[in-house]
Amino acid sequence: MAKDRYRSFLHDEPDNIQWRHGGPPTYDVVNKLFEEGRTKEWPEGSLEETVQNAIKSYEMELSHKTRLQDFKTINPEKFKLFVNGREGLSGEETLKLGSYNALLQSSLPKDLQAYKADEETFESSHDLFRSAFPRGFAWEVIKVYSGPPEIAFKFRHWGFFEGPYKEHAPTGKMVQFYGIGTVKVDDSLKVEEVELYYDPAEMFGGLLSGKHPIEDDGNKASPTSQQCPFSK
Numbered sequence: 001m002a003k004d005r006y007r008s009f010l011h012d013e014p015d016n017i018q019w020r021h022g023g024p025p026t027y028d029v030v031n032k033l034f035e036e037g038r039t040k041e042w043p044e045g046s047l048e049e050t051v052q053n054a055i056k057s058y059e060m061e062l063s064h065k066t067r068l069q070d071f072k073t074i075n076p077e078k079f080k081l082f083v084n085g086r087e088g089l090s091g092e093e094t095l096k097l098g099s100y101n102a103l104l105q106s107s108l109p110k111d112l113q114a115y116k117a118d119e120e121t122f123e124s125s126h127d128l129f130r131s132a133f134p135r136g137f138a139w140e141v142i143k144v145y146s147g148p149p150e151i152a153f154k155f156r157h158w159g160f161f162e163g164p165y166k167e168h169a170p171t172g173k174m175v176q177f178y179g180i181g182t183v184k185v186d187d188s189l190k191v192e193e194v195e196l197y198y199d200p201a202e203m204f205g206g207l208l209s210g211k212h213p214i215e216d217d218g219n220k221a222s223p224t225s226q227q228c229p230f231s232k
Contacts, residue, residue: 030136
C-alpha cells in the first residue's frame with residue numbers, strides 16, 4: 001500500500017496496533033479533495049507543512065485507533081483537548097467521545113442545537129458526517145504564528161454537502177469554516193495540549209440550508225442510502 005503523503009504512522013505500524021475497522025484507513029478520496037481545494041501549498045519540510053501533517057496524523061489516530069497506548073502523536077499522560085474555552089478533555093475522554101463529539105459539544109438549549117453531541121456515539125457521529133460529506137472534510141493550515149513548544153496556527157476545514165445530513169437534503173455546495181488553534185508539545189514533539197477556537201455555526205449554516213425532505217402531505221421522504229467511498 002502506498003504511503004500517505006500527509007499522515008505519519010499510517011502504514012509502518014506493528015501488527016499489534018488495534019485499528020477500529022480492522023486495519024489502517026485509506027485517505028485517497030479526501031486527499032484528492034484537499035489537493036484540489038487547498039489555498040496554501042507549503043514547501044516540503046517547512047514549519048507550516050510539519051504542523052499541518054502532525055495535526056492530520058493526530059486526527060487519524062483519534063478516529064481509527066481504539067487504544068490510547070497505540071497513539072504516537074500525543075503524550076497520553078498529559079494530553080488535554082480544549083475547545084472554545086470549555087473544560088479540557090483527557091486523552092481517554094476524547095477517544096471515548098470521538099473527534100466530532102469532542103469538538104461539537106454545546107451549552108445551547110437542546111431545542112437550539114443543530115447537533116446534540118450527548119445523544120451521539122463515536123460511531124453514529126462519524127456515520128452522520130460521512131453521509132453529509134461523501135468525499136470527506138478536508139483540513140489545511142492557513143498560517144503558523146509560532147513554532148514549538150507552543151505552536152499557534154490558523155486553519156480551514158471544508159467539504160461539499162453531497163449527502164443527507166439528518167433530515168436535510170444535500171445542496172452540493174461547499175461548507176467550510178476557519179479557526180485558530182494552539183498545540184503544546186514536549187521535548188520529543190508529542191502533543192500535550194490542543195486548544196481550538198472556531199464557530200460551529202459556520203458549518204451548520206451550510207448543512208441546515210438543505211431542504212427538509214417533507215412532502216406536501218406531511219409524509220417524510222425516505223433518505224437515499226449513501227455509501228462512503230473512504231474510511232475516515
